Amino acid sequence: MxxxxxxxxxxxxxxxxxxxxxTLFPEEEKLVANAxxxxxxxxxxxxxxxxxxxxxxGIAPVPIVSGERGAPIWPAEVxxxxxxxxxxxxxxxxxxxxxxxxxxxxxxxxxxxxxxLDAIALPAERTRIAALTAADPATCWDxxxxxxKESVYKAWFPLxxxxxxxxxxxxVIDAAGTFVARxxxxxxxxxxxxxxxxxxxxxxxxxxxxxAISIPAVAG
Ligand SMILES: CC(C)(COP(=O)(O)OP(=O)(O)OC[C@H]1O[C@@H](n2cnc3c(N)ncnc32)[C@H](O)[C@@H]1OP(=O)(O)O)[C@@H](O)C(=O)NCCC(=O)NCCS
Numbered sequence: 001m002x003x004x005x006x007x008x009x010x011x012x013x014x015x016x017x018x019x020x021x022x023t024l025f026p027e028e029e030k031l032v033a034n035a036x037x038x039x040x041x042x043x044x045x046x047x048x049x050x051x052x053x054x055x056x057x058g059i060a061p062v063p064i065v066s067g068e069r070g071a072p073i074w075p076a077e078v079x080x081x082x083x084x085x086x087x088x089x090x091x092x093x094x095x096x097x098x099x100x101x102x103x104x105x106x107x108x109x110x111x112x113x114x115x116x117l118d119a120i121a122l123p124a125e126r127t128r129i130a131a132l133t134a135a136d137p138a139t140c141w142d143x144x145x146x147x148x149k150e151s152v153y154k155a156w157f158p159l160x161x162x163x164x165x166x167x168x169x170x171x172v173i174d175a176a177g178t179f180v181a182r183x184x185x186x187x188x189x190x191x192x193x194x195x196x197x198x199x200x201x202x203x204x205x206x207x208x209x210x211x212a213i214s215i216p217a218v219a220g
Contacts, residue, residue: 002090002104005177005201005212009098013052014090015045016206022048025063042084050082050091057093071157081154088208096217100190103155103213107147109140109204117142120149120166132175140209144179144202145171147211152181152198155213159188159195169198177201179211191218 003012018041024032028047032040050072051061059075067073074080080093081104088106117126125145132141148171156164169181179200187195200213 001205002210005203007214010092010094010214011053011056012092013049015049016087018045027063027065031066042089046082046084046089046091049089053091053093068161098217100215100217101155101158103151105147105150106208106210107143109207109209111140112142112146120146122167122170125171139204144209147209148179148200151200151211151213155198
């Protein structure tokens, strides 16, 4: 499903269930030794997805542990991003020769809990969400904004190794299926030019909101 909002060079592996019998590497086992069952299942299935994607890229299965601030550590030749929510797990990978970064997020297609939009959205974003909701009340635009922000953070972090607050990107959603996140803080520099915005795509399907950002590698 998520491949619909990513360039063809991105390798996608996703799952709508937690298949029985999946195993982890010992390094990964350590990370979920004390985790509740739900966390263990999502962690295991998404790593299985990631190894499928690595396999498609011709890369042998390796442990995928969490590094700084929870970011996954990938083999040197790839960038990637993972997401999991109820009923969905996905790993998206690409070669460093093709992508500078990837960021993906999935959420249940349901309104955000009371108070969350106020906590994560800028005033201008709230105004735009209200307008989108008035035009299309069947879509949970507040949840979509949240997911877009999570994708922005997951794409941002591997480039910067820095925190990005919810108020530090101003996201404009185009109901046709895209969004632009304007960075309100200095962004990473790619190929000598500062990155000032991230462009993403979204889809709403199968009871899920899914967002994705991919930034191409800079030649040279
Ligand atoms: C880290 C975060 C983005 C995860 O998003 P989420 O919707 O809670 O959960 P998801 O299931 O979609 O994603 C979890 C996966 O994100 C990845 N992830 C975690 N931290 C990450 C980071 N710093 N950078 C990149 N990816 C990260 C991991 O692969 C994780 O799965 P794993 O723990 O099994 O390895 C979120 O919890 C968070 O901390 N957000 C605050 C920062 C933010 O969103 N700022 C907004 C900027 S506009």
